[in-house]
Amino acid sequence: MAVDYSIRDGVAVITLNNPPVNGLGLSTRTGIVEGVARAAQDPAITAIVITGAGKAFSGGADITEFNTPAALQEPSLDTVIKTVEQSTKPVVVAIHSVAMGGGLELALSAHYRIAAPGAQIALPEVKLGILPGAGGTQRLPRAIGLEAALNMIVSGAPVLSDKLATSGLFDAMAKSDLLDEAIAFARKAADKPGPHPLVRDRKIEHPNAEGFLQFSRNTVAAMSKNYPAPVKCVDAIAMGVKQGFDVGLAFERACFVELVQTPESHALRHAFFGERAASKIPDVPSGTAVREIAEVAVIGAGTMGGGIAMNFLNAGIPVTLLEMKQDALDRGLATIRKNYEVQLKKGKLTAEKLEARMALIRPTLSYDDLAKADLIIEAVFEELGVKEQVFKRLDEVAKAGAILASNTSTLDLNKIAAFTKRPQDVVGMHFFSPANVMKLLEVVRGKDTAKDVLATVMQLAKKIRKTAVVSGVCDGFIGNRMIEQYIRQALYMLEEGALPAQIDRAIEKFGFAMGPFRMSDLAGNDIGWAIRKRRYQEQPDLKYSQIADRLCESGRFGQKTGAGWYDYKPGERAALPSALVDDMILAYSNEAGITRRKIRDEEIVERLVYALVNEGAKILAEGIASKASDIDMVYLTGYGFPLWRGGPMFYADTVGLYNVARAIRGYAREANGDAWQIAPSLAALADEHGTFN
Template sequence: MSSVVSYEVVKNIGVIKVDSPPVNALSQAVREGILTAVQNAQNDDTEALVLMCEGRTFIAGADITEFGKPPKEPSLPDVLTALENSSKLVVAAIHGTALGGGFETALCCHYRCAIASAKVGLPEVKLGLLPGAGGTQRVPRIAGAKAALDMITKGDPVAANKASDMGLIDEVLSGDDLQAAAVAYAQDLVESGAPLKRVRDITIDPASIEPGFFDGYRKALAKRARGQIAQDRIVSCVEAAVNKSMDDGLAVERELFTELVTSPQSRAMRHAFFAEREAAKIKDLPKGTPVREIKKVAIIGGGTMGGGIAMCFANAGIPVVMVEINDEALERGLGIIRKNYTITVQKGRLSEQDMGKRMELISGTTDYADLGDVDLAIEAVFENPDIKKEVFAKLDAACKPGAILASNTSYQDVNLIAEATKRPQDVVGMHFFSPANVMKLLEVVRADKTADDVLATVMQIGKKIGKVCALSRVCYGFIGNRMLQGYGRQAHMLLLDGATPEQVDSAAEEFGMAMGPLAVGDLAGLDIGYKARQARTDVEHDPKTHCIATALVEMGRMGQKSGAGYYKYDAATRARQNDPEVEALIRDKAKELGIEQREISKQEIVDRLFFPLINEGALILEEGIAQRPGDIDVVYLYGYGFPVAKGGPMFYADEVGLKNVVARINEFARTLGEDYWQPAPLLVKLASEGKTFADWAKENS
C-alpha cells in the first residue's frame, strides 16, 4: 500500500482514503495506492467500497508537475478501469473540489455522493487541454451533450446541488462527518440491492441531438474562445460520445488530448498557470514575515475607480469608508456603487439580500478625522502628483500608527508620494485596473522604503479580495503602463505609415486581443491620453506618436462617449464603423510629416505592436522593476487582455525565438529609424547565447 493511501474496513464497507497534501493530486503514489487498494479489496469480506480523501479536498486533479515527463506506472486509465470494473460497488465521497482527473476518477465509481459545499468540474480547458481520462465521454452520457459542453468548454466548477440536478452526483449528504455519512450511504445501496452502475454502459441516441447542433456550438465558441483550439476539440470529443461506442470515444479523446498537450497553446496556458502562482511570491521577503491585520479600509475618492475598489473589499466582507470632498460627490459615488450592484442583481449574479449586506459595509464621510480606525487607506484621486501628496499628508495626520497608506496611481512616483508623510515605510502602491470590481490584476508597487510586512500584508489582502498580484518597483507607469507606451505608439505610427484603423485593430484581434489598441482608445476616451500628454511638460512629444489622436480630440471626437473617435459608433448598439473622414485626416497628417504611405502586411502590424512590449519587458527585467519574466506575463494576461493562449509577451518571445525578435527589431531600426527601435541589452545577450527568458528566470531565481 502507498504511504499516501490507506485502507480500512468500517462495518461491511472498505474505506480507501487518500492523504496527499495539499490537494490530493493524482501523483504516481496516489494512483498506485488507489489501484492496490481496489485490487486487494476484491478478495476481502467487504460488500462495498468508499473512495474519499483527508484534508481540505477530494482529489483536486492531475499532478501537473508530471506534464511533459515520461509517464510512470500505473497510468490513470489503469486506475479508472480498476474502479469501474470492481466486482464490489464503489462510492466516491466528495468534499472540497473534485476537479479534472479527480472528478474523472469519481465518474468511474459506480455512485457519487458529496457534501453540499463540494464542487465538481473539468477545468482542463483553462490549461489549453481537454479532460483526458474519460470526462468528455462520461459527462455527456449522464448530463446530456449540451450540459456537458457548457460545463467542459467553460471549465468552471459546479456546486454539489447543481451537479445533483445534472445527475453527476447521486446523493448530497447532510451532517459534518463525511466518512460516516458516506459509509451509511454505501450500506443503504448494498441493502437495497443497487446495481453496479457503470457510466460506460449508458448510450446516447444520436437522433436526440438536433441537426447542426455541434456546428452551431463550434461557431458560438469561435467568438468566445478567440482562437483557442481546445474548445473545438472538446466539441469533437462530445460528438464522439454521441456517435461512437465508449471505447471508440475514449480513443478520440486520447488522440485529441495528446495533440493538445504538445500544442503551443497548452504550453502557454500551463506557463500562465504557474506564473500566476509564482508572481504572488516576493523573492527577498524573509520567510515568516508577519502581516498586519486589515479590519477596515478607507478609499479616498468616490469616482469610478474608487467605487470599484470599495466594492472589492465589501465583496470580501471587509468594511469600507469612502472619503469625498463634499456631500454631493459622496452621494454620487455611493450611488454609482449601488447602481453597479443593482445591475449584478438584475443579471441574476447576486441576490437582493447579499447586495444589501455589501452596501451596509460601505459608508461615507467628507472628514479625514473619521479615518482614525482604518487599517488600510487607498488613495484613488486624479493622476496629479500635487493632489496625491496633499491627500497623503492628510492621511498621515489622520490615520493611526501602523495603518498602511496606499496609492492607486497608474504612473506617479510612489517614492515622492511617500515623502509627503512621516511614515514612508507604511506607503505602497496598489494599482487596480478599471473597472476595479471586475479586473483581476493588482500591481503592488514597492517604494524604496516600503516595509516588508507592508508588502506581505498587501499581497495577502490582494488575494483575499480575489486579485492576482504582481510586484513592481517604482518607475513611470510601473510594469504594465510603461510597456504599453510602445504598443500604443506603434498603433498610431502604423496609421501614418499606411494602415487603416480597422487593419491595425483586426490584426491585434486576430492575434487574440479582445480589442485592438485603437478601439480600446475609443472605449477609454481619447481625451484621457490627450490630458496626460498635456500634463507631462517634462518630456518632448513627438507628433508622429500622437498627432492623429490629438486632432480627433480637438475635433470633438473623444471616442465611444461622443459617438466618434477613430471610428463612428451607432448610438443604439455602439457598433463601430469605419469613417472616411478619419482616413482622410490620417492621409493629411502623414503628408504634413513627410511620411510616404504604403501597404502594410498583417505580420508587420503584429510585430510592430507586440515586439515593443517584449523589448521594454527586457529593460524592465534588467532594471529590476519586475522580479521575473512570468510576472510581466501575469500583468499583461490579467491587466491588458493579452491572449492567454500566447502565454504573455515574454513567453511569446521565447516561442518566437529571441534571435528572431532581435533580428526583426534591427530590421525595423533600419527601415523605420532607430528612435523607437533599439533592442534591449538583455534581449541581445540572451539571443546571442541561444537562451530564453525562461532560462534567465531559472538563473536568477
C-alpha cells in the same frame, strides 16, 4: 504516502491526503492502487470507500508534477481507474467540497457515488486547452445524459452537487456525516450479488443524438474559433455515442495527446501557472505574517474610487468613502448603487445582497473618519502635488500600522512615500478601469515598502478576486510603461501610411480585445496627452509623433466627448471611422515631409507586439518585474492580450527570440530607429537561442 488506509466495520477506507486539494500525483495514485489491492486480499474486507481529507475530495491532476517524469510514471490515472473499475469488491466514492478533472474521472470509475451538498463538480480541462483524458468524455454522458455532460465538458464550469442530485451521477446525497453514510452504503452494497454496476456499461439515450451533436459542434466551433479543445470535446463525446465506449475512450486519448502539444494549450497552461506564480515574491517568504484588514477607506468617489470600493464591499469588508464635496460624494454613491442595480436586473445579485453591500459604505467629507481604517487607498487626480496633499494629511490621521496605498498609474511611488514619515507602510495598488470588473491589480513595491505590507496586499488581492502582480518603481510600472511604446509605434504608423481603423482591425484580428485607437478613445485621449506633456518637460530628447497632440488640441478626447480617433453617435459606443481625422493624418504626413506607403497588417502586428516585448525585456533586466510570466499576466488580465497566445513574452518565445530580434533590427533600420533600441537582454537571449520563460 499521500493516502491513508484504515478499516471501519469491515470496510476499507482509502483517504486521499495530498494537500491542498488532494491532487492525483504519483504518490496518491500509488496509494490508491495499493489500497484497493490490499482490500481485495483481505477476506475481512467486504467493500471499499474512497474519500478525501481536508478541503477537497480531489481537484484532479497534481500541478506540481506537470512537465516532470512523475506525471507519466505508472501507475497512471488510467491504471488507477482500471484498478477501481475492476475491483471485485464494491467501491463507493464519497465526494465532498471539490471533485474536478481527474478527481471526477476517478469517481466515475467507481461502482457507486455518494456526495455531500455544495460540492463543486467539474471537468475543467478545456480551460487548459486539453480535454478530459481519463474517460471523462465517455463516462460523464453515460452518468448524467448527453446534453448536460456536453455543456459541462465544453464549458469546464463547475456545477454544484445539489443540482446533479437526480442526474444519475450520484447514488445518494449525504444528509449528515458523509463518511458514516458512505460506509453504511458500502456495507449494503456488499450484501448485493455482483457484479456491481459500472458507468461505462450504461447506454446514452438522447432523442436524435446525431442531430444534437452536429448542432453542438457547429455552435461550439463558432464560439471557440481560436481554441481547438472545445470542438475536440464534442468530437470525442460523439465518437463514444456512435462507436461505443471503448472506441470513444481510444479516440479521447488520441485527442488528448494531440491537444496537449498545441500552442493554444501551451499558452493556457502558461497562464494557469503564471497566475499562481505571480503571488510568489522571491524575497518574501510564504509564511510572512500579514496585517489584519478589517476596515478599508477609499479617497475619491469618482469612477475609479467607486469601482475600487465595490471590490471590498463585494468581499464583505466595510469601506469609508471620502470626498471633498457633498455633491461629488452623492454622485459616487449613486453610481455604486446603479452598478449593483444592473447586476440585480441580470440576476447576478439579490436585492438583499445589494442593500447589505450598500450598508457597508460609510460616506464622509472628513479625513478624521479614516482614523480606524487598516488600509487607505487614494484614487485622486494623477498629479504629484495632489498626491502630496493627500499623503501628508493621511500621515496625520491614519493609525499606526495602517497601510497607505496609492492608485497611481505612472507616478513615482518613492516620492509619494517620502511625503509621509512611514514609507514602510506605503504601497502602490494600481487598479484597472473599471476597477470592479478588471482582474488585474498592479502592486507597486517602493524601496522602503515593508515585506509584511506586500504579503498583506497580495493575500487581500485573492480575497477581492484580483490577479495581483508585483512591480518595482518606474514611470508607468509594468503595464503602462510597455503600452506607451505600443502606442508610440501605432502613432508612427499613422505618419507612415496607415489609418486608425486599419491598425485596430489588424491587432484585433491577431486577438487583442481592442486596438490602440479604440482603447484610447475609451480611456480618454486627454489622459495620454497629459502624460506626453510631462514627458516633454522631463525628457525633451524623447521623440514622439505629434498627431495625437493635434487630435487633443481639437477637443477630440474620445467617447466622453463623442469624438476621438473615431466618431460616435450620441448614446452609442460603436466606433465610426472619421473622415476629418483621416484628413488630419494625411495633412500631418504631408507637413512632416513623409511619403506615405502601404503598410501590411503583418507589419502592424509585429511592430505593436514586439514593441511590448522589447520594453518587457528592459523591465525584466532592471528587476521591475521578477519574472517574464508576471509581465504576461499583466497583459492577459489588464490589457486584452489574447489568452490563447499566452502574453507578449510567451508569444515571443513561441515565435523565437532570434526572429523577434531580427525583426526589431529591421524596423530600426527602416524608420524611427530611436524607438527601436533593442534591449541588450533580448539580443543576448536571441543570440543564445534562449527564452524568457
